[in-house]
Amino acid sequence: MADTEGLKREAAREAVGRYVEDDMVLGLGSGSTALWVVRRLGEIISGGGLSGARGIPTSETTASLAREVGIPLLSLAEERPDITIDGVDEISPGLDAVKGLGGALLREKIVAAASRGGLVVVADDSKAVEALGTCPLPVEVEPFGYEATFESLAALGCEPELRLDDGKNGETFVTDGGHYTVDCRFSAIEDPAALEAEIKRLPGALENGLFVGMIRAAVIAGGGENGGTRVIER
Known part of the structure; x- marks a missing residue:
């Protein structure tokens, strides 16, 4: 596993451990980091944890993986998420972000906006920027x-x-x-x-990939000199 993938997995594990509880309905994001969240949720559910947890996927790829790892799925027609956990392509110190390089930004924003407890994002340290605009x-x-x-x-x-x-x-x-x-x-x-x-x-x-004022918290895993995982909350 590449170091970057290890950091994504670390951020996903921290976010799930910190913010997910029994009986929650979870918005499940799209993209490489969000899929680590789905895998972690599946591990816990298959081990008998997170009783009653269900997911609302933001893409067909996420839905397919969620079914594979045993996460029961709902739609927005049935329920609203308690929180959504998703990745980012870049995030500023003020918790504004660019998302959508994975190709699902419209559905991601719909699900995030419908989440009663807001949006939690997970990322490796390379996605943290001083100002947005380093990626398209x-x-x-x-x-x-x-x-x-x-x-x-x-x-x-x-x-x-x-x-x-x-x-x-x-x-x-x-x-x-x-x-x-x-x-x-x-x-x-x-x-x-x-x-x-x-x-x-x-x-x-x-829709566009600017997520402004929507993010409740960011869980960012750092490598090298940064080390560890840090959590930034609004």
Whole structure:
């Protein structure tokens, strides 16, 4: 296992141990770090712990793994999550984040926003940044007329790029909801809340990967000189 994967697993174990209790309904995030959360929950449930715990997945990949490890699943039509645990692509000291490089940002944001106890994120130390903007900002867009949406995003001062699916000979990447994703590279994101609002005003831009004011806590596992795991709470 690579060191980074070990850190992701460490952060996931800490978050589950600290925030998850019996009978909770859990929003289950997507992406490589969130899948370690799902695996840890499955380990505990298979060992007889976390009685009554159930999950609401944010992607088909997460749902498949959750079923495999024995986590009972619900939908938002049946229940609301007590908390959601998910990964991040980058997170600032003020607990604003960019998410969505894993391709599920719309469903992730819907589930996180529906969570009564907020969103807990897990990450390795490489995802902690002083200011957002070191990675592209994903925007999930409607395929119809996406070219016009693409131009509108570029007018906000970014370099947009339509995401391709490397696993399908470079075809356009399609989300579980049937949408496209445009990865927008800004030189810096100085005001995440203002940029989020600007993007939301664009017709065809269904949702963006800025998670502003939504994160309750971040569990960050550090390597090398940083060592250990630290928890930052709002």
